Amino acid sequence: MTTQAGHTEAIAASRVIGTSVYNTEGTKIGSIEDVMLDKLSNGIMFAVIGFGGFLGMGEKYHAIPWASLDYDEDRGGYVVPFSKDQLKAAPAYSINELTGADGKAARDASYNYYKVEPYWH
Amino acid sequence: MTTQAGHTEAIAASRVIGTSVYNTEGTKIGSIEDVMLDKLSNGIMFAVIGFGGFLGMGEKYHAIPWASLDYDEDRGGYVVPFSKDQLKAAPAYSINELTGADGKAARDASYNYYKVEPYWH
Numbered sequence: 001m002t003t004q005a006g007h008t009e010a011i012a013a014s015r016v017i018g019t020s021v022y023n024t025e026g027t028k029i030g031s032i033e034d035v036m037l038d039k040l041s042n043g044i045m046f047a048v049i050g051f052g053g054f055l056g057m058g059e060k061y062h063a064i065p066w067a068s069l070d071y072d073e074d075r076g077g078y079v080v081p082f083s084k085d086q087l088k089a090a091p092a093y094s095i096n097e098l099t100g101a102d103g104k105a106a107r108d109a110s111y112n113y114y115k116v117e118p119y120w121h
Numbered sequence: 122m123t124t125q126a127g128h129t130e131a132i133a134a135s136r137v138i139g140t141s142v143y144n145t146e147g148t149k150i151g152s153i154e155d156v157m158l159d160k161l162s163n164g165i166m167f168a169v170i171g172f173g174g175f176l177g178m179g180e181k182y183h184a185i186p187w188a189s190l191d192y193d194e195d196r197g198g199y200v201v202p203f204s205k206d207q208l209k210a211a212p213a214y215s216i217n218e219l220t221g222a223d224g225k226a227a228r229d230a231s232y233n234y235y236k237v238e239p240y241w242h
Binding site for chain 1: 130131132133134135137138155156157158159160161163164165166169187188192219220223224225228240
């Protein structure tokens with residue numbers, strides 16, 4: 001797994017925010033709007049992806065497990081191992097809904113939908 | 122432990138960045154400039170604190186363990202359980218040095234200096 005150029009592991013949140021995200025078909029699906037942090041567990045809950053008008057969902061955002069983002073230096077953005085159809089059908093939230101139930105509602109639904117192993121126990 | 126108003130656990134990185142940080146004497150010591158994220162472990166490595174001219178260190182930044190930041194709603198900022206003298210003598214880094222050795226140099230020195238239990242194993 002590789003990340004932002006020159007860094008294999010540490011990446012500043014301010015550099016992550018604004019980075020483009022591509023799906024497995026190589027189509028740009030949106031950008032990282034924010035990263036949700038877990039105050040109590042020291043874990044990164046999920047990346048908040050905004051899809052703009054691409055999926056026709058207006059102001060809705062997706063929670064994507066941090067571990068699903070793979071930095072592609074050639075594209076200059078993250079690639080997620082999900083298809084356009086998968087992303088289209090994924091749970092989407094308003095910004096306020098993302099932090100509902102301490103962020104666990106969006107987090108749990110996201111990890112479940114994308115079948116990513118939870119980082120919490 | 123409490124965090125940003127209304128959230129007990131989930132907090133967006135963009136809301137953390139720019140927040141003031143106070144020491145145990147109630148003095149504002151600086152602001153959160155960034156949050157360093159660990160791509161591989163899904164962990165939050167540390168908060169990057171800029172002290173401006175306050176400690177007379179120019180462009181140097183401190184790595185503070187995420188778990189050491191306690192949000193104080195009355196002050197509208199984070200309080201760290203460290204004195205002015207402790208912070209003054211703490212390891213400080215340029216922005217580039219913070220990501221050296223995958224961020225582990227600054228991270229390990231910080232957790233060691235502030236005697237915070239590592240989140241990694």
